[in-house]
Amino acid sequence: MINPATLKDIARLAHVSHTTVSRVINNRPGVRAATKKRIMRLVKELDYQPNLVARSLVVKRSKNLGMIITTIRNPFYLELAQGIEDTARSFEYNVILCCTNHDLFLEGEHIRELKRRGVDGIILTSAQIKDGHVAALAREGFPVVLVNRRVLDPDLSDKVDYIGIDNVKGGEMALEHLLKMGHRRIGIIRGSLESSVTVERMEGACRALTRYGISLEDDLVFGGDYLKGTGYEAAKKFLSLPNPPSAIFSLNDYMALGVYDALTEQGVRVPEDMALVGFNDIEFASLKMVGLSTISQKKYTLGSMAVRRLMERIEGAQAGREWILEPELIIRRSCGYTLAISHGGLAPSER
Amino acid sequence: MINPATLKDIARLAHVSHTTVSRVINNRPGVRAATKKRIMRLVKELDYQPNLVARSLVVKRSKNLGMIITTIRNPFYLELAQGIEDTARSFEYNVILCCTNHDLFLEGEHIRELKRRGVDGIILTSAQIKDGHVAALAREGFPVVLVNRRVLDPDLSDKVDYIGIDNVKGGEMALEHLLKMGHRRIGIIRGSLESSVTVERMEGACRALTRYGISLEDDLVFGGDYLKGTGYEAAKKFLSLPNPPSAIFSLNDYMALGVYDALTEQGVRVPEDMALVGFNDIEFASLKMVGLSTISQKKYTLGSMAVRRLMERIEGAQAGREWILEPELIIRRSCGYTLAISHGGLAPSER
DNA sequence: AATTCTTATGTTAACGTTAACAAAATGATA
DNA sequence: TATCATTTTGTTAACGTTAACATAAGAATT
Numbered sequence: 001m002i003n004p005a006t007l008k009d010i011a012r013l014a015h016v017s018h019t020t021v022s023r024v025i026n027n028r029p030g031v032r033a034a035t036k037k038r039i040m041r042l043v044k045e046l047d048y049q050p051n052l053v054a055r056s057l058v059v060k061r062s063k064n065l066g067m068i069i070t071t072i073r074n075p076f077y078l079e080l081a082q083g084i085e086d087t088a089r090s091f092e093y094n095v096i097l098c099c100t101n102h103d104l105f106l107e108g109e110h111i112r113e114l115k116r117r118g119v120d121g122i123i124l125t126s127a128q129i130k131d132g133h134v135a136a137l138a139r140e141g142f143p144v145v146l147v148n149r150r151v152l153d154p155d156l157s158d159k160v161d162y163i164g165i166d167n168v169k170g171g172e173m174a175l176e177h178l179l180k181m182g183h184r185r186i187g188i189i190r191g192s193l194e195s196s197v198t199v200e201r202m203e204g205a206c207r208a209l210t211r212y213g214i215s216l217e218d219d220l221v222f223g224g225d226y227l228k229g230t231g232y233e234a235a236k237k238f239l240s241l242p243n244p245p246s247a248i249f250s251l252n253d254y255m256a257l258g259v260y261d262a263l264t265e266q267g268v269r270v271p272e273d274m275a276l277v278g279f280n281d282i283e284f285a286s287l288k289m290v291g292l293s294t295i296s297q298k299k300y301t302l303g304s305m306a307v308r309r310l311m312e313r314i315e316g317a318q319a320g321r322e323w324i325l326e327p328e329l330i331i332r333r334s335c336g337y338t339l340a341i342s343h344g345g346l347a348p349s350e351r
Numbered sequence: 352m353i354n355p356a357t358l359k360d361i362a363r364l365a366h367v368s369h370t371t372v373s374r375v376i377n378n379r380p381g382v383r384a385a386t387k388k389r390i391m392r393l394v395k396e397l398d399y400q401p402n403l404v405a406r407s408l409v410v411k412r413s414k415n416l417g418m419i420i421t422t423i424r425n426p427f428y429l430e431l432a433q434g435i436e437d438t439a440r441s442f443e444y445n446v447i448l449c450c451t452n453h454d455l456f457l458e459g460e461h462i463r464e465l466k467r468r469g470v471d472g473i474i475l476t477s478a479q480i481k482d483g484h485v486a487a488l489a490r491e492g493f494p495v496v497l498v499n500r501r502v503l504d505p506d507l508s509d510k511v512d513y514i515g516i517d518n519v520k521g522g523e524m525a526l527e528h529l530l531k532m533g534h535r536r537i538g539i540i541r542g543s544l545e546s547s548v549t550v551e552r553m554e555g556a557c558r559a560l561t562r563y564g565i566s567l568e569d570d571l572v573f574g575g576d577y578l579k580g581t582g583y584e585a586a587k588k589f590l591s592l593p594n595p596p597s598a599i600f601s602l603n604d605y606m607a608l609g610v611y612d613a614l615t616e617q618g619v620r621v622p623e624d625m626a627l628v629g630f631n632d633i634e635f636a637s638l639k640m641v642g643l644s645t646i647s648q649k650k651y652t653l654g655s656m657a658v659r660r661l662m663e664r665i666e667g668a669q670a671g672r673e674w675i676l677e678p679e680l681i682i683r684r685s686c687g688y689t690l691a692i693s694h695g696g697l698a699p700s701e702r
Numbered sequence: 703a704a705t706t707c708t709t710a711t712g713t714t715a716a717c718g719t720t721a722a723c724a725a726a727a728t729g730a731t732a
Numbered sequence: 733t734a735t736c737a738t739t740t741t742g743t744t745a746a747c748g749t750t751a752a753c754a755t756a757a758g759a760a761t762t
Contacts, residue, residue: 006748017712052467053407054748057717072433082423085450097448099436116403264639287608288615368742405718408747
């Protein structure tokens with residue numbers, strides 16, 4: 001591997017100082033046209049590529065940002081990541097990918113590493129409700145933007161940015177929809193309580209239940225980790241109940257995949273024998289053969305907005321803003337609504 | 352944001368030279384225990400974090416690697432990416448994520464950018480059969496490892512590393528399986544011919560066809576881009592044929608999703624009315640409600656091996672090796688095999 | 703032609719590390 | 733106690749840039 005040409009190499013060949021070359025490279029004014037041309041020719045000829053690590057060192061900007069997500073396996077993060085990557089590139093930023101695998105310790109390690117690497121900012125989607133790492137970053141004013149999950153700490157609200165959707169409303173919409181269709185025993189599958197998303201969606205679900213005068217039954221709530229396996233186990237447990245639910249609300253779509261697996265295995269039909277509503281609207285949900293009703297959020301937009309906001313922060317903007325997008329109920333087959341309609345009517349409560 | 356402590360800060364406070372501090376940080380021998388302890392205490396106290404960009408500049412190693420993929424939307428790359436990320440971290444490497452969106456120009460841009468950033472090596476999954484960017488990297492001896500897709504250029508075979516599976520065999524297995532089950536008109540959906548994967552899998556498919564004395568019909572081959580939409584269009588086209596195929600081989604699973612969409616839309620049952628075999632075994636394929644028969648490859652392993660090999664290359668190993676893993680036929684519902692079995696027999700040709 | 707203003711270029715230092723070498727301090731040996 | 737070997741520490745330069753300031757060369761004004 002040949003050593004790439006440096007500013008000084010070009011300077012020597014062009015009989016100018018390296019500063020002049022630097023000026024040309026960054027096309028700053030104050031260089032005679034002839035000199036500029038001579039230098040440019042050499043730049044082309046030697047295929048000069050500026051050494052960004054050297055530049056980073058002096059300008060104290062790496063044009064790198066860190067993206068911390070729990071696991072890339074969850075398709076939800078795909079679209080988010082795409083929004084982040086695309087938008088970052090449009091700002092000439094590169095993205096360093098970090099997965100925490102739901103491990104708070106690893107999150108800390110990654111943050112430390114990213115700071116050592118001199119990233120200009122971090123987009124973090126793995127925040128926990130009480131998250132010391134995020135708190136520390138926020139307090140020192142390091143540019144972070146939380147996406148999807150947030151920290152719930154009033155002290156921090158003016159020190160950290162957040163972009164997400166109204167999860168309470170989303171949870172409420174999902175449950176309300178099932179309740180409207182006449183379901184009264186509804187199984188709820190949630191992920192970790194350390195995620196604000198869980199708390200908020202549960203809160204929404206409870207609101208809807210309360211409005212219908214129903215209280216949350218312990219047996220009908222299954223807690224896990226937002227991965228497919230949790231959905232599978234939850235569904236199996238629900239089915240084994242003496243009085244199983246007639247509908248399931250899975251707090252994310254990825255777990256709903258597991259629900260489908262368990263139901264298919266036991267010959268339980270969706271939506272005839274069991275209605276199902278998910279959350280996030282991952283690509284899978286929209287497949288015709290699946291038709292998972294779900295609460296949709298604009299994942300790409302979320303990622304894109306997060307990067308844009310991060311850029312503002314890097315440019316010095318004050319922290320402490322938040323953007324809450326609207327969730328949307330997407331009705332497909334799995335909730336049974338379309339079926340009810342085509343059978344010429346809704347459940348009793350709707351008539 | 353407070354400026355982080357530097358070596359010199361610590362040196363000043365510890366009344367030693369910064370070199371001594373550097374020695375302690377990198378725990379090199381030749382520092383008195385007492386001095387070391389004094390420095391260590393300060394390191395802890397000030398929460399000193401070495402500036403990796405400064406270090407990179409002098410040691411000429413960034414401990415960063417670039418991962419270039421076509422699009423993170425294709426679930427195939429998820430698992431691959433995970434293998435890469437996990438393994439990279441185990442070597443204390445960070446991964447810079449780059450998506451080409453199937454654009455060769457963008458691939459070039461990314462490579463250039465990564466080199467400017469001083470990555471130690473690149474893992475590239477977006478190679479085209481004739482790929483000038485890869486060729487250039489290979490010729491200058493830059494550490495690259497190709498995964499999944501390769502360049503087909505005899506001049507380069509001793510200059511570039513490749514890790515993939517035997518796609519010819521995979522294609523052959525898929526088609527042979529369908530042929531064995533009695534199918535004689537088989538629609539084939541392929542992605543871009545610029546990908547070696549396409550050429551190889553097609554080659555395998557043809558071999559199987561030839562063995563059965565069948566020639567490839569133009570109408571039964573649909574070319575696209577390995578994304579879902581292609582599968583959808585292809586299936587619709589096949590169905591509109593005066594004499595539609597009885598089976599479809601989709602060269603990847605992601606397109607098979609589109610096939611399902613089209614078939615479901617038109618009320619064509621899988622596998623009763625149309626058998627279907629995919630390739631890659633993405634998570635979706637294994638869902639019980641889907642049961643997509645497919646050719647499996649160990650995606651995580653591929654990624655992991657690629658990183659390990661890249662590390663060897665960075666340490667100076669000679670280029671020019673390749674690893675070809677074995678594909679595996681995964682029989683699920685969509686190919687109709689299990690159905691045939693349960694009906695007490697196979698298609699005529701198998702009896 | 704001398705003076706001022708402007709434009710073009712150069713010199714030097716800095717960024718935070720590591721590396722090569724030099725020097726000082728310590729311990730062992732005579 | 734002087735000498736040498738060894739251990740510990742320090743000095744300086746380098747990595748490839750940009751930034752601040754200084755200087756030189758031209759052009760414009762008197």
